[in-house]
Amino acid sequence: MSTAAVVVDDVSKKFRLYHERNQSIKSAIMRRRRSVHEDFWALKNVGFEVPEGSTFGLIGSNGSGKSTLLKCLAKIYYPEQGSITARGKLAALLEVGSGFHPELSGRDNIFLNGSILGMSRKEIERKLDTIIDFSGVEQFIDQPVKNYSSGMYVRLGFSVAINVDPDVLVVDEVLAVGDAEFQEKCRQKFVEYKQQGKTVILVSHSMDTVQQMCDHAAWLRHGELVESGEAAPTIAAYLNSLGENAG
Ligand SMILES: Nc1ncnc2c1ncn2[C@@H]1O[C@H](COP(=O)(O)OP(=O)(O)OP(=O)(O)O)[C@@H](O)[C@H]1O
Numbered sequence: 001m002s003t004a005a006v007v008v009d010d011v012s013k014k015f016r017l018y019h020e021r022n023q024s025i026k027s028a029i030m031r032r033r034r035s036v037h038e039d040f041w042a043l044k045n046v047g048f049e050v051p052e053g054s055t056f057g058l059i060g061s062n063g064s065g066k067s068t069l070l071k072c073l074a075k076i077y078y079p080e081q082g083s084i085t086a087r088g089k090l091a092a093l094l095e096v097g098s099g100f101h102p103e104l105s106g107r108d109n110i111f112l113n114g115s116i117l118g119m120s121r122k123e124i125e126r127k128l129d130t131i132i133d134f135s136g137v138e139q140f141i142d143q144p145v146k147n148y149s150s151g152m153y154v155r156l157g158f159s160v161a162i163n164v165d166p167d168v169l170v171v172d173e174v175l176a177v178g179d180a181e182f183q184e185k186c187r188q189k190f191v192e193y194k195q196q197g198k199t200v201i202l203v204s205h206s207m208d209t210v211q212q213m214c215d216h217a218a219w220l221r222h223g224e225l226v227e228s229g230e231a232a233p234t235i236a237a238y239l240n241s242l243g244e245n246a247g
Contacts, residue, residue, distance in 0.1 A: 002051040002052060002053070003051070003052045003087075004049040004050060004051060004052065004087075005050050005051065005052040005053070005054070005086065005087050005088070005167065005168050005199035006049070006050040006073065006084065006085070006086045006087070006168060006199065006201065007049050007050075007083075007084070007085045008046055008047055008048050008049070008050075008069070008073075008082070008084050009047050009082050009083050009084070009085075010045050010046070010047050010081065010082035010083075011043055011045070011046045011047065011069070011072060011079045011081065011082035011083070011084060012041060012043055012044050012045055012046070012079055012080055012081040012082055013041070013042050013043040013065075013068055013069075013072060013077060013079045013080060013223075014039050014040065014041050014042070014080045015039075015040045015042055016037045016038070016039060016040070017037055017038050017039075017040045018036065018037045019036045019037065019038070041223055042065050042068045042223050043065045043068055043069060043072070043079065043220075043223045044222075044223045044224050045081075045082070045224070045225075046065070046069065046082070046220070046223070046224065046225045047082070047225065048218050048225060048228040050168075050199060050201060050216065051199075051216060052087065052197060052199055053194055053197040053198065053199060054194075054199055054200075054214075054215050054216045055190050055193075055194055055199075055200045055202070055213055055214045055215055055216070056199065056200065056201045056202070056214060056215075056216045056217065056218070057201075057202055057203070057204060057209075057210035057213070057214035057216070057217040057218075057231060057235075058070070058201065058202070058203045058217070058218055058220065059203075059204070059205075059207070059210055059217055059218070059219050059220070059234070059235065059238050060219055060220035060221055060226075060238070061221065061242075063222075064220040064221050064222060064223065065220045065222075065223040066172075066203045066220055067094070067172055067173075067203065068223075069220070070092065070094060070170055070172055070201070070203060071094065072084055073086065073090065073092065073170050073201065074090070074092035074094060074170055076092075076094070086167075086168050087167060087168070088166070088167025088168060089118070089164065089165070089166045089167050089168070090166055090167070090168040090169075090170060091117050091118075091161045091162075091164040091166035091168075091169055091170070092161070092169075092170040092171075092172075093154075093157050093158055093161040093169075093170070093171045093172065093174055094170075094172045094174070095172065095174070096150050096153050096154055096157075096174055096177060097145075097150075097153050097157075098157075099112070099113045099116050099117070099157065100112070100113060100145050100153065100156075100157065101145075102144065102145055102146035103144055103146060104144060104145065105141065105142045105143060105144055105145070106132075106135075106137060106140060106141040106142065106143065106145055106148070106156055107128075107132075107141050107142055109145050109156065110124060110128065110131055110132070110156070110160055111124055113156075113157065113160045114127075114131075114160050114163075114164070117160065117161065117164045118164060119163075119164055127163045130163060131156075131159045131160055131163050132159075134159040134162070134163070134185070135152075135155045135156045135158075135159035136155055136182070137152050137155055137156055140152065150177045151177050151178050151179060151182070153177075154174045154175070154177050154178050154182075155178060155182055157174070158171070158174075158175075158178075158182075158186065162189055166198070167198055167199065168198070168199045168200075168201065169193065169198065169199070169200045169201070170200075170201045170202075171200065171201070171202040171203070172202075172203050173203050173204060173205065175202065175204070175209070176204065176205070176206065176209075183209075187212065187213055190213055200213075202214070207235050207238075207239060210231060210235055211231065211232070211235060214231045215230065215231055216228070216229065216230060216231055216234075217229075217230075217231040217234040217235060218234070219234050219237065219238045221241075226238075226241075
């Protein structure tokens with residue numbers, strides 16, 4: 001039996017949705033600091049295991065809770081209920097530009113982002129050339145990243161994240177903004193990771209990408225897990241449900 005790299009156990013995550021139309025300080029005082037809100041459960045009792053050494057796809061329609069779950073994995077959000085355990089070091093590449101400062105150069109952002117992801121300054125210095133080289137943005141590395149295209153941001157962010165040498169790499173939809181050459185580089189990196197027994201968890205709306213890159217998948221719908229297991233049948237069930245809804 002394979003061991004689990006990540007165990008998601010009965011996870012529920014709540015957001016508060018506020019309904020005040022008038023958000024001024026005056027109106028807040030008039031309301032005597034009472035706020036009108038409703039609880040919205042973005043994840044409801046989600047549980048599954050991610051096998052060690054797998055490339056695992058999270059799939060589901062817009063708003064189904066995929067990014068929220070990734071943020072729980074990355075410890076940006078904490079679930080109200082349930083727990084997530086990951087074996088080893090986890091690095092996450094979430095929204096485009098997260099962990100970057102727009103006014104700093106690409107080079108300085110490698111240090112910023114690298115230290116957020118847990119690398120020491122010495123380690124980053126040692127890996128700097130490799131990171132810049134893999135990113136393919138060396139020509140612009142001393143420019144402020146606010147002038148980067150979204151694809152360049154992602155290239156640099158991905159390059160830092162993989163050089164953290166994590167046991168579990170978590171990647172949100174961001175890969176989609178990279179061009180075909182970069183996507184191929186990522187695919188090769190994921191294969192390399194798999195050979196080393198490392199785990200990748202990625203979100204994608206492209207079922208072709210999930211089909212090509214992932215061996216396992218989990219399908220979320222309205223914050224609930226519908227199915228998880230081998231990628232092919234999970235993708236097929238998801239696509240089937242879309243067909244049913246369309247018909
Ligand atoms: N910070 C927040 N405050 C309130 N609601 C939120 C917040 N973040 C997410 N949500 C809500 O939680 C639900 C799930 O959002 P999430 O971004 O996880 O979906 P997703 O599956 O990643 O969607 P997409 O495919 O469109 O990226 C949505 O209804 C969204 O509006």
